[in-house]
Amino acid sequence: MAYQTVKGTYDLLPEKMLRFNELSALFRQFLDLYGYSEIKTPVFEYTGVFKKENDTSDMVTKEMYSFSMNDKDSFTLRPEGTAGVIRSFVEHKMYGNAELPVKLAYIEEMFRHERPQKGRQRQFTQMGIECIGDKNPLIDAEVIALGYFFVKTLGLSSIKVCINTLGDNESRLQYKKDLTDYFTPYKDQLCFDCQNRLEKNPLRILDCKVDHESDIIKNAPKMKLTESASAYFEQVKNYLDVLEIPYIVDDRLVRGLDYYTDTVFEVISTHEESGSQSTIFGGGRYDNLVKEMGGPDISGIGFAIGVERLCILAEAEGVFEEYKPQIDCYVINLFERAEYALRVSEILRNNGLTCEMDYYGRSLKAQFKSSERKNARFVLIIGEDEIKENTVTLKDTLTRAQESVKLEELTDRIDQLLEDYYE
Numbered sequence: 001m002a003y004q005t006v007k008g009t010y011d012l013l014p015e016k017m018l019r020f021n022e023l024s025a026l027f028r029q030f031l032d033l034y035g036y037s038e039i040k041t042p043v044f045e046y047t048g049v050f051k052k053e054n055d056t057s058d059m060v061t062k063e064m065y066s067f068s069m070n071d072k073d074s075f076t077l078r079p080e081g082t083a084g085v086i087r088s089f090v091e092h093k094m095y096g097n098a099e100l101p102v103k104l105a106y107i108e109e110m111f112r113h114e115r116p117q118k119g120r121q122r123q124f125t126q127m128g129i130e131c132i133g134d135k136n137p138l139i140d141a142e143v144i145a146l147g148y149f150f151v152k153t154l155g156l157s158s159i160k161v162c163i164n165t166l167g168d169n170e171s172r173l174q175y176k177k178d179l180t181d182y183f184t185p186y187k188d189q190l191c192f193d194c195q196n197r198l199e200k201n202p203l204r205i206l207d208c209k210v211d212h213e214s215d216i217i218k219n220a221p222k223m224k225l226t227e228s229a230s231a232y233f234e235q236v237k238n239y240l241d242v243l244e245i246p247y248i249v250d251d252r253l254v255r256g257l258d259y260y261t262d263t264v265f266e267v268i269s270t271h272e273e274s275g276s277q278s279t280i281f282g283g284g285r286y287d288n289l290v291k292e293m294g295g296p297d298i299s300g301i302g303f304a305i306g307v308e309r310l311c312i313l314a315e316a317e318g319v320f321e322e323y324k325p326q327i328d329c330y331v332i333n334l335f336e337r338a339e340y341a342l343r344v345s346e347i348l349r350n351n352g353l354t355c356e357m358d359y360y361g362r363s364l365k366a367q368f369k370s371s372e373r374k375n376a377r378f379v380l381i382i383g384e385d386e387i388k389e390n391t392v393t394l395k396d397t398l399t400r401a402q403e404s405v406k407l408e409e410l411t412d413r414i415d416q417l418l419e420d421y422y423e
């Protein structure tokens with residue numbers, strides 16, 4: 001039987017993989033610039049790491065891949081990066097670090113049992129950061145800046161930054177009450193999930209995917225921020241202005257996960273290729289998550305970029321250069337045995353030159369074709385005479401010059417030719 005990938009998963013073929021690596025390399029440069037260190041947490045954790053009591057998010061209630069091997073413990077494949085990083089932060093008592101906040105980052109696979117479509121898979125990759133240990137609008141602005149300038153440096157232009165505040169604990173508590181009072185008379189008109197959210201977390205009704213355009217939701221009361229929550233948000237916006245990051249304040253942006261407090265943000269693609277899955281990345285502050293995980297009462301903030309969605313947009317905007325294979329050397333072997341050619345290839349590689357050789361003893365023409373397909377800069381031809389004289393015939397495919405070179409002088413000669421050419 002010929003198998004195919006499981007629905008919602010996909011193979012990253014070499015050309016796409018190069019693009020993923022390109023994105024990861026640029027992201028890692030930004031991690032360096034802003035002082036983040038990468039960490040790796042397990043692909044699966046105890047379910048409790050992700051699932052908190054009264055959680056109303058779709059991710060936790062419907063989309064987690066959970067399993068048990070002994071009917072005692074329940075495990076879950078990581079649906080997002082933040083919870084595992086915070087678990088690790090608490091487990092390893094990183095809050096004791098002399099230097100807070102602790103800045104952690106990850107590039108990892110996530111798993112959610114969602115209905116697959118373009119830009120939405122069941123296995124996908126997130127590049128994320130978490131800045132844990134301090135609550136300060138400077139940090140909120142810096143976190144948004146890292147993500148924003150990363151996608152701008154990548155070359156994306158059709159994006160917009162949306163921000164909002166979910167207030168501090170006091171304003172949010174009051175707002176939940178206001179929303180409960182407002183939505184209760186309309187309970188029967190809300191979708192099934194929102195009826196449930198009304199009891200557990202009415203804020204998430206504002207993020208309803210089913211009734212997003214309904215007047216009931218559109219006319220919902222706005223949050224009344226406490227003075228300090230309002231001042232905090234004003235400071236975040238002020239710092240974004242200083243950094244010249246354009247943004248839209250969207251007071252219905254509540255995000256799809258339950259742990260957020262204060263600042264939340266999303267970067268949305270406005271390119272038609274992105275379709276309905278247009279959120280390239282999202283994140284926000286979480287005041288209570290560290291404490292809920294058994295750590296001290298400290299706040300964190302972070303975001304995660306969906307790499308597949310980023311790739312779709314980057315391809316649509318044409319930011320990737322066309323992939324063209326290229327190697328330094330191709331060894332053409334015309335002798336019946338391959339030992340000498342094998343030795344030559346290894347000498348080249350030991351000196352940092354990328355090299356491929358013929359494995360099959362094919363005709364000269366066929367081997368030349370291979371060297372052209374691989375875009376070899378130099379072709380090294382080996383026949384009986386070269387082996388006897390301990391030489392190779394070196395052909396520079398750019399200048400078309402050909403010469404006989406002693407084996408012990410080969411790599412110096414190639415370095416010389418490269419140097420001369422680029423001078």
Ligand code: HAM
Pocket residue numbers: 079080081082083112114119120121122123124125126128129130256257279280281282283284285301302303304305306307308309
């Ligand atoms: P999230 O909004 O659930 O947030 O996911 C972040 C990003 O991951 C989304 O904007 C999207 O690009 C991508 N993504 C989510 N689900 C899928 C999917 N099924 N297929 C493809 N891409 C997807 C979080 O996960 C938070 N942990 C972010 C965060 C970090 N908040 C604070 N720190």
